Structures are given as C-alpha cells and as structure tokens.
Amino acid sequence: MGRHRKIKPKSFSSPKGTHDILPQDQKYWERIRSVSKNVFSYYNFLRIDTPHFEETGLFVQAVGTQTDIVEKQMYSFQTEGGDDLTLRPEGTASVVRAYLQNGFVAEPHPVKFYYIGSFFRHESPQRLRFRELNQIGLEIIGDENAVVDAEIIHVFSVFLRELGIPEFYFHVNSVGCSDCRPQYRSQLLQYYRPKAKGLCRDCKRRLKQNPLRILDCKEEKCRIFKKNAPQLLDSLCEACKKHFTSLLEFLDEAGIPYILNPYLVRGLDYYTRTVFEIFTDSDWAGELESEKEKGAVLEKVPEKIEEAEKPIVEGEVIAEVKIEEKPKALKGIALGSGGRYDNLISLLGGRAEPAVGGALGMERLVALMKSLGLKVPGEPKQRVYFVQLGDMGKKKSFKIFEELRKNGIAVGESLGRDSVKSQLKLADKSGSDISLILGQKEAIDETIIIREMSSGIQEVIPQSKMIEILKKKLKK
C-alpha cells in the first residue's frame, strides 16, 4: 500500500457564460441552419460571414458610446502591434462595414445579407443569456420603403413557422428619426421632470441618461405616470408617421400578426423609425393588458398558426425528442429583435443610405424547440452493427466497411473490443437490426455471419453476397 496521494490536476470547465453544444443537441442547430438557409436564400438574402473581431472603433461608432453594450459589455483587447480590437457584440455593424469595404455600394440595391454566427457580450449570465451567443440575422441595405421592414418581419415569421414554432408575437413600434426623436425626448423630459420625486431610483437615473426607458419601468409608481405621458407615436414627424402606417398596412396585408407596443424602445443608438421584437408570449410582462383597456394599443390577435407540416425527406428518420425543459419556463422570452437604422451607414463613413435588419437568438430557438417537443430529423438510425473477432477479423474489417460505405449502409462498430459478447451487447444497445459477425473462420472462408437481432437467427453467407442480402433484409 503506497502512501502516495494522487495529485489531482486542476480541472477545467467552460468559461462563465459559455456552453458546449453537445452531440445530442446538434440536430436542433442543424435544423435551424438548414431552414434558415432555405428560407433566406429563397428571399434572395446572401450569406455573409464577417470576422469574429473588429476594430473597437467600429462598434463604438456604430452602437453608440452611451449604450450598455459599448460601456460595459465588450470584450476588447489590444494586440502587440497596438491595434484595439473587440470580439463582435452584434452583427449589424460588421455587415455594414463589409458592405462598404467590399464595394457592394455598386451593386443593384437593396443589398440583402444574412449571417449566422456567434457574438460576445460580457454580461452576467442567466438562463438563456450567454457571454457567447449565437445569432442569425438579416440586413437589407439601401431601401427606405416600409415594405422592406415588413419583409424582414415576414421572412422571420416564415422562418419561425417553417421551424415549427406555433406561436410567436411581433411587437412593433416606431422610434422616429433624428428629426422627431429629440423633440419627443424633450417632451418626455418636460413631463417627467416635475414628477421625478415620485419615480423609482432607476428611473431618476434614466431621466438623465435615457428617458425613453422610463416607459419600460415595471415599478408601479412609475407606471402610473405613464398613462398621461406623451406618446412617441404622437410626436412622430409626418414622414415617420407615414412610414410607420405604411409598415402596418404591409403587415396587415401579409397577414402577419403583430402587437403595436408604443412603449417598445431599443437599446442601441442606431435605430430609427421601425423597431420590433419577437416574443413567445402575447402578454409580455403583463405590460399590454392594462394598455389595451385604455385603447392605447391596437392589438392584432394572431390566428392560431397551424403547426407547419414538415415534409420528411426520404430516408431521413425522425428522431424521438424527449421533452427536457418545462414549457412554462419559456414564457415571455424574446426570440429576436431588430429595426431600421437609416443613419448607420453614413455614421460609418458611407454615403447616407437607409437600411433595416434584425436578428434571432439561436440558443433561445433551440430551447423553445425543445420545450415544445418539436421533432427534428436526426442522424439516420444505425441499422447494421459489425462484430469482429480475433486478429483476422479485425484486419479484414476496413475492407468490409468500405464496401458497406460505398453502398450507403451505415454501420456501427467497436473495433477495440475483443469479446463477441460485449460487441453484441453494444449492437443491441445501438438498436441495430442486423449484426455482421466476422471471425477467424469466416475471414479465411471469405464468408460472414449475418444475424437478425430481433429473432437471433443467423446464417453464414459468402462475403460476395453480403451487400445483396443486407439490402434485401434492410428493406423489411
């Protein structure tokens, strides 16, 4: 008995706010990618991938210095050469940068992009809030017409339905443009300043920094004032009002259910006019119930969206999905958001061009799909298992694999094992219908044993006939 104590090396776990996407979840991610690719490219969005880091200045200039993202959520670092870089916290700035840098200005407009990738924000993690998050986004650059705002919303809506999400709600609002928003801001300040004492602590701070956010406050004492507060929509300039009305008309016409939420404001500075968010739940934070009564909200009650019928691709097997998370936990969660950013392109050194875009959070989509118990196509089920025995068996196995692979027959194996017993056990566990057994004797005779797992019946067949017989048996 040694008295040496094992020295345990430090063990690691993924950094705070990051997570692994495990093999059993890959099918959901794969599904999201393939559906998005289908839908987005059908609507002529072009896939673009931008670097995971950019010059820090890009985000500062685009997102705005006053925003939380820039103030405290960016992963910034300096290279040895002295460049200031930042892991991208969002997608739009990069896409616009790429648009300007690569001469898309000369392409027929509008230019439409989509992207899928991970983004980084240094925030305190909670459920479905990560420091590295995956988003899937759309951008349309170079069109001012509200129809493209509606297009973004429509395409997201098609995508979500295609994914099989039965219920989701678009909240829409307009935050005006650089002409009318400052006016509204000062109106709001005028209204709230005398009431500052009655506001909660956070709102007193908001009054100075971001008065629009006061409307978002859930504190009862702040909500009382909201009733008589000036409405953003009332103070829109004619052009913005017209633009917004136009958007709503397009949405109506397209039959896209939406909720006009006059208190929806967005965190990023670059948004103008249209802003929207997508929720899984209609009465988000209970916000709209009271508003409906006073008639401030025009609500479109979404028709029950039929669960999209998924055409099953031939040969694909729909994997069973266990419901692992409780659906109730996903109430009122934001799946995505977006808006118009008419000033951003000139802000980043291009000529003034209108644009609109939006993004969906993939982690949230996956969680939602799981909570709904949606079935997604998984890997084709393994139906054949290869059991080898002895040196001869092992040596001949690659040749057999290749023959099977060329004929499109997926096969399971555990080449490292010696005992037939444990290999058959694994064959059983993998749910294979048929086992192929190759031992010393068979290797010499150029035969192989084919065993039906359910009955246990097996026969010795010549290897030359293996494929033919296998195919026949697999048809059953």
Added chain:
RNA sequence: GAGACAUUGGUGUAACGGUUAGCACAGCAGUUUGUGGAACUGCUAGCAGGGGUUCGAUUCCCCUAUGUCUCCCCA
C-alpha cells in the same frame, strides 16, 4: 455592477458536527473459453475551491468560483 438562493461520483439523489459518505442509472469486467436483450457478482468514480470555528467539518461561519432567479440590460 447590485441582491437572493443553490453546489455531494459521469447523471439523478440520500444522510450526517465523529459513517468504510448510502442508493439508483450509466460505464467497465466477469458468471467456463466465438454470440446481445434478463439476472447476479465485482470494479471505477463524489462532499466545487480556499480559509476559519472545533478535539474533530461534507455538515457551522467567511471568501472565491460556477449555476439559477431578481435588478440592470438584452438575443
């Protein structure tokens, strides 16, 4: 950045100021040597990390880390 709660083998859990820290599942091996699904047996593996209080801490206290929930903000 602020607050609340949590953390026991790979997973799910039990117990307790003094125990060989229990159980189940999974994993591995075996139950006569070339045959699975059952059963049985054995093995592997844990008190998140660091301080303190104590004769003694997995248990009590503090700090840290991570997770969950509020706030903030956001996908």
